[in-house]
Amino acid sequence: MLIGRPGCSSPHSPKFWWKLRTCLPNKKVAAALRTVSTGQAQQRSPRRSILFFAESFTRPLPRLDSPFGMADQKGTKRSSVESDAQESKRIKTDERNNPYLAHLNMDGANDGFKSPLDDMERHSTTALQAAKAEDSDVNPWTGKPHSENYFKILRTRRDLPVSKQRAEFLELYHKTQILVFVGETGSGKTTQIPQYVLYDELPHQTGKLIACTQPRRVAAMSVAQRVADELDVELGQEVGYSIRFENRTGPKTLLKYMTDGQLLRESMHDPNMSRYSCIILDEAHERTLATDILMALLKDIAHRRSDLKIIVMSATLDAQKFQSYFSLRKEDPPAPLLAVPGRTHPVEIFYTPEPERDYVEAAVRTVLQIHAVEPEGDILLFLTGEEEIEDACRRISLEVDDMVRESDAGPLAIYPLYGTLPPHQQQKIFDKAPASFRKGGRPGRKCIVATNIAETSLTIDGIVYVVDPGFSKQKIYNPRSRVESLLVSPISKASAQQRAGRAGRTRPGKCFRLYTEKAFKKELIEQTYPEILRSNLSNTILELKKLGVEDLVHFDFMDPPAPETMMRALEELNYLACLDDDGGLTKLGSLASEFPLDPALAVMLISSPEFYCSNEILSITSLLSVPQIWIRPNNNRKRADEMKAQFAHPDGDHLTLLNAYHAYKGAEQNGEDVKKWCHEHFLSYRHLSSADNVRAQLKRIMETNEIELVSTPFNNKEYYTNIRRALLAGFFMQVAMKESSNSKIYKTVKDDQMVMIHPSTVVSSPYDWVVYNEFVLTTKQYIRTVTNIRPEWLLEIAPVYYDIDTFEKGEIKSALTRLTEKVKRRQAMKGGR
Amino acid sequence: MSATNNRPAQGEEEEEDDYMSPLFLAPPTTSSSVPIKESSLQRRLRLKREAEARGRPKSKAELAQEAELQREKAHSTSLLSSKPQSKGLAMMAKMGFKPGSTLGSSTSGSAEPIRVSIKEGKEGIGLESERKRKLRELVENMEKTEKKQKVEAVDYRERMRKEREEQRLEGQIRGAQKVAEGLDTDRSKEKGEDIQKKLLRSLPVLWRGLVKAREENERDKRMRRDLEQHAMSRLPTYDDEDEDNDDKKALGKKQTVYEMSEDLDEEDKELDEFNGLTAEEKLKRLVDYLREEHHYCFWCKFQYPDEKMEGCPGLTEEEHD
Numbered sequence A: 001m002l003i004g005r006p007g008c009s010s011p012h013s014p015k016f017w018w019k020l021r022t023c024l025p026n027k028k029v030a031a032a033l034r035t036v037s038t039g040q041a042q043q044r045s046p047r048r049s050i051l052f053f054a055e056s057f058t059r060p061l062p063r064l065d066s067p068f069g070m071a072d073q074k075g076t077k078r079s080s081v082e083s084d085a086q087e088s089k090r091i092k093t094d095e096r097n098n099p100y101l102a103h104l105n106m107d108g109a110n111d112g113f114k115s116p117l118d119d120m121e122r123h124s125t126t127a128l129q130a131a132k133a134e135d136s137d138v139n140p141w142t143g144k145p146h147s148e149n150y151f152k153i154l155r156t157r158r159d160l161p162v163s164k165q166r167a168e169f170l171e172l173y174h175k176t177q178i179l180v181f182v183g184e185t186g187s188g189k190t191t192q193i194p195q196y197v198l199y200d201e202l203p204h205q206t207g208k209l210i211a212c213t214q215p216r217r218v219a220a221m222s223v224a225q226r227v228a229d230e231l232d233v234e235l236g237q238e239v240g241y242s243i244r245f246e247n248r249t250g251p252k253t254l255l256k257y258m259t260d261g262q263l264l265r266e267s268m269h270d271p272n273m274s275r276y277s278c279i280i281l282d283e284a285h286e287r288t289l290a291t292d293i294l295m296a297l298l299k300d301i302a303h304r305r306s307d308l309k310i311i312v313m314s315a316t317l318d319a320q321k322f323q324s325y326f327s328l329r330k331e332d333p334p335a336p337l338l339a340v341p342g343r344t345h346p347v348e349i350f351y352t353p354e355p356e357r358d359y360v361e362a363a364v365r366t367v368l369q370i371h372a373v374e375p376e377g378d379i380l381l382f383l384t385g386e387e388e389i390e391d392a393c394r395r396i397s398l399e400v401d402d403m404v405r406e407s408d409a410g411p412l413a414i415y416p417l418y419g420t421l422p423p424h425q426q427q428k429i430f431d432k433a434p435a436s437f438r439k440g441g442r443p444g445r446k447c448i449v450a451t452n453i454a455e456t457s458l459t460i461d462g463i464v465y466v467v468d469p470g471f472s473k474q475k476i477y478n479p480r481s482r483v484e485s486l487l488v489s490p491i492s493k494a495s496a497q498q499r500a501g502r503a504g505r506t507r508p509g510k511c512f513r514l515y516t517e518k519a520f521k522k523e524l525i526e527q528t529y530p531e532i533l534r535s536n537l538s539n540t541i542l543e544l545k546k547l548g549v550e551d552l553v554h555f556d557f558m559d560p561p562a563p564e565t566m567m568r569a570l571e572e573l574n575y576l577a578c579l580d581d582d583g584g585l586t587k588l589g590s591l592a593s594e595f596p597l598d599p600a601l602a603v604m605l606i607s608s609p610e611f612y613c614s615n616e617i618l619s620i621t622s623l624l625s626v627p628q629i630w631i632r633p634n635n636n637r638k639r640a641d642e643m644k645a646q647f648a649h650p651d652g653d654h655l656t657l658l659n660a661y662h663a664y665k666g667a668e669q670n671g672e673d674v675k676k677w678c679h680e681h682f683l684s685y686r687h688l689s690s691a692d693n694v695r696a697q698l699k700r701i702m703e704t705n706e707i708e709l710v711s712t713p714f715n716n717k718e719y720y721t722n723i724r725r726a727l728l729a730g731f732f733m734q735v736a737m738k739e740s741s742n743s744k745i746y747k748t749v750k751d752d753q754m755v756m757i758h759p760s761t762v763v764s765s766p767y768d769w770v771v772y773n774e775f776v777l778t779t780k781q782y783i784r785t786v787t788n789i790r791p792e793w794l795l796e797i798a799p800v801y802y803d804i805d806t807f808e809k810g811e812i813k814s815a816l817t818r819l820t821e822k823v824k825r826r827q828a829m830k831g832g833r
Numbered sequence B: 001m002s003a004t005n006n007r008p009a010q011g012e013e014e015e016e017d018d019y020m021s022p023l024f025l026a027p028p029t030t031s032s033s034v035p036i037k038e039s040s041l042q043r044r045l046r047l048k049r050e051a052e053a054r055g056r057p058k059s060k061a062e063l064a065q066e067a068e069l070q071r072e073k074a075h076s077t078s079l080l081s082s083k084p085q086s087k088g089l090a091m092m093a094k095m096g097f098k099p100g101s102t103l104g105s106s107t108s109g110s111a112e113p114i115r116v117s118i119k120e121g122k123e124g125i126g127l128e129s130e131r132k133r134k135l136r137e138l139v140e141n142m143e144k145t146e147k148k149q150k151v152e153a154v155d156y157r158e159r160m161r162k163e164r165e166e167q168r169l170e171g172q173i174r175g176a177q178k179v180a181e182g183l184d185t186d187r188s189k190e191k192g193e194d195i196q197k198k199l200l201r202s203l204p205v206l207w208r209g210l211v212k213a214r215e216e217n218e219r220d221k222r223m224r225r226d227l228e229q230h231a232m233s234r235l236p237t238y239d240d241e242d243e244d245n246d247d248k249k250a251l252g253k254k255q256t257v258y259e260m261s262e263d264l265d266e267e268d269k270e271l272d273e274f275n276g277l278t279a280e281e282k283l284k285r286l287v288d289y290l291r292e293e294h295h296y297c298f299w300c301k302f303q304y305p306d307e308k309m310e311g312c313p314g315l316t317e318e319e320h321d
Helices: A027-033 A039-044 A049-056 A080-097 A099-111 A127-135 A148-159 A161-175 A189-201 A217-231 A260-267 A289-304 A320-325 A359-373 A386-407 A423-430 A493-504 A517-523 A538-546 A563-575 A587-592 A599-611 A614-624 A634-647 A653-669 A674-680 A685-704 A719-731 A791-797 A811-832 B040-055 B060-076 B087-094 B127-154 B156-191 B205-229 B245-250 B269-275 B279-294
Strands: A178-183 A209-214 A239-243 A246-248 A255-259 A276-281 A309-314 A337-340 A347-351 A378-382 A412-417 A445-450 A463-468 A471-478 A483-490 A509-513 A735-738 A746-748 A754-757 A769-777 A781-788
Touching: A127 A161, A127 A189, A148 A161, A148 A217, A161 A178, A161 A189, A161 A337, A178 A189, A189 A209, A189 A217, A189 A255, A189 A276, A189 A309, A209 A217, A209 A260, A209 A289, A217 A239, A217 A255, A239 A260, A255 A260, A260 A289, A276 A289, A289 A309, A289 A538, A347 A493, A359 A378, A359 A386, A359 A445, A359 A463, A378 A493, A386 A412, A386 A445, A412 A423, A423 A445, A463 A493, A483 A769, A493 A509, A517 B127, A538 A563, A538 A587, A538 A599, A563 A599, A563 B087, A587 A599, A599 A614, A599 A719, A614 A653, A614 A685, A614 A719, A634 A653, A653 A674, A653 A685, A653 A719, A653 A781, A674 A685, A719 A769, A719 A781, A719 A791, A735 A811, A754 B060, A791 A811, B156 B205, B156 B279, B205 B269, B205 B279
Parallel strands: A178 A309, A178 A337, A209 A255, A209 A276, A239 A255, A276 A309, A347 A509, A378 A445, A378 A463, A412 A445, A463 A509, A754 A781
Antiparallel strands: A239 A246, A471 A483, A735 A746, A735 A769, A746 A754, A769 A781
């Protein structure tokens, strides 16, 4: 894997945006991880259509078709070879008949230039031919001469373990429709396999692209950049990437890296994935929700489209599951497997003799002992979250100072690593370890204290020692209480092995597990539960409905979720009016699926014009889709709170977010230095500007779907009330009622969970009823981002959900009953007048 | 409350107890039976107390416990049987779902959602189960000792006598083993063999246990000393380049080879079998062995010159009285 290796990083690619997909306690935030600034990207990839002709002179085989336009819809019944042959013929004839291009053929004849790709026949190329094409002086994809750097990179590429098996890979690829490829981290599969496919698919002949999915947006971006460098093309041209809110592909694009979620969204409008001739699902072992759904969809499409090739790539050796899943028909043998060994060294594993009382303490101690007695080599310590990591870093650095003073220890540089860390600080982990204080003294080294983002997604060279306390934060969802939270949980055996493997990247290493061997064998589960078993599925179910999947119950999940999870999702979508009582997709549901948002947020946004505040709700939705914009540094909490109080609206955190955003935009309009302004006001410029960008994208979708953008005049006294009411249109299922007037305890509606308002709130006098954005489960149960509401609004805005007969006996039911009577009386009085 | 008030023993403490009530003499009723009428005074007091309990702000621990209880309650009730039936379930039923089955095309799906378990504190993996195991052992032991005590109370004296007898026998066995070891060693020295160099397994089973216990004891001591000296080097891989052989020896790091202990940890069925015998039987075998091999009478404490063993009164201890 190349992600994060300094050699392939470019300063402008927001490389470290993998953002706490796993570390932030909120699916909305996680969703926001997929957001990245596009403005900058689009500037960097100017539309090249005007230059097209000029460039074509040097192109050996100009692409005349749009990559999306030539979808071979009719040809699905023909055999692939036949259809391809016909199609390429058609292109060639078209080319000759095109009077505008007549000069091209002449030029080609005059030059005598012959592209190495001309000799190659699609789906029967050899590794030798491909190597020859790669070695040629002229880039077969652009027609331009290869740069010097290209050949330098080419040499290192040929050294990769996967390179030795290129011929074997092609042979297998030609023979089968679906292939399972196993290559450990470091084998080069993510960058090389798509290129091998490129030289075999010859997409310029068919007009069909090759797609390679990645679970993380950072990976998609950085790998695309790397592969563009390796092919000596410009990123966004022949090689591009597409992630949520950012598309860097062009008409010439042949190979496209994308997040799995992005391919899933694309498939909603192209259920046969007809624009692709080969789809590669990378990192399938991570079993993200989107990859799982894609596997099921692709399995289905493979029946219909025999010309579509599928490669499932995994980094772990338990590939049988994929193989047997991808045997298309019952009688078929399992999908063939190709395995490439990674470049790894042996790792010695040590266990503690007794279970640890405090794993953070034990981890700090172990790091110090390694530093004191082990030979040279960097240390990687896995902990669970920001707070814990910062705490451990502090403790280690204090102790090391003493060690240096008292016992002649070498220098130790300590770097934290977690998703909310600003990119420039994340980049530091690639700094060289400090040198020893004096020649022949104890070695200097660096110690990286990281969350499990360091487990698979990035490679740090030089790590020789891994300290593994055995925990990570994992998303968990339980449909019974509708709790969705990130909880510290023991890792799986597979995860522990992956962590240990990190020590053997550069030379033989050691892994210190802070638990007993018995605990490893008895207490750790075999595999981490796939995300689909740990997630709220309402978004997924909506997507599947949009894709036209009728029978969700028998949908071919690789690991089917619990029935109750699906039941909850259907129920929620029904309450949101996205599905009718028969499970059919409603107009609203269809519209909601157009937004890359959770259904509740999408519905809130779509219904906001009814409350005369769609502009404001659009801003709030964007702000809820990015990580926390508030910054509260440990050493300056009081000042940060004072600053936040400036924006505070007494009735709600949602309104406070909006105020902060308006102030930010105001500062921007006044021509202030926005970065400085943000810094002074303890706001995150990074997250505010990405919210701004998300807002622009969502606005475009609203405009396309003709959703009005309106506002209540600011000096109207209903301005904030309208917004509070509009929040309920999407979040009426996330409401809590105060237990008694002098208590701080709230009870969530229908689920009856006891919660408190998160201390970060600005709501000064909480009402009896509040709407909340998320339920946070730690050792306490909190609701976060809270706004005061009036219970009458609930009856009015969500009468079906607040039908009293559906409530269980209790305080909430009696409160609602009293309320209904009051409302009735009032109406009767009005009517009587 | 009223039930307890009617118990005379406790009634004394309760000032408001109504001694004139006919209920005072009635046998105490369990709370599950017909509710007892409470007087207006009692009622007022009860309501007051209840109101106080309600009004009192709950402690954090209580709140946490209550919240956890609510959560556990929610997590342990399946939604599939909830009333009224969920619309989501109705939709699934239309697609052919039957309660009790799983989703997906095969039957491999999970039927239950993954449990939410909240980790408190920073305890390492395995600590909780270790603690539970220890607690369980403690309880089991307590049960065992309780049982024992019941039996023992009956014939305490008999048990004490037996114990004393056993102790005496054990002492005699150890004595006999020592004598046997001494005699055997002497004899093998005469033959020119060095019995000390032999493996544990090759020693006569009769006194092998003695040597084994000694060896184990010694090894423990050695390890404890090693551990104390290496408190600094807890990592199992510790190896300081600066130390030369002398340092290592001085620090006790250089491993000294104990020949006898090589097979110390190996399983020894023969020995186990021997140890399984009763004390009387063990002693008898030892005494017989000494007599046959060395013409030594354990009871006379004398090694006779020939196998006739003239002057020895007999085989048993009693005969020597």
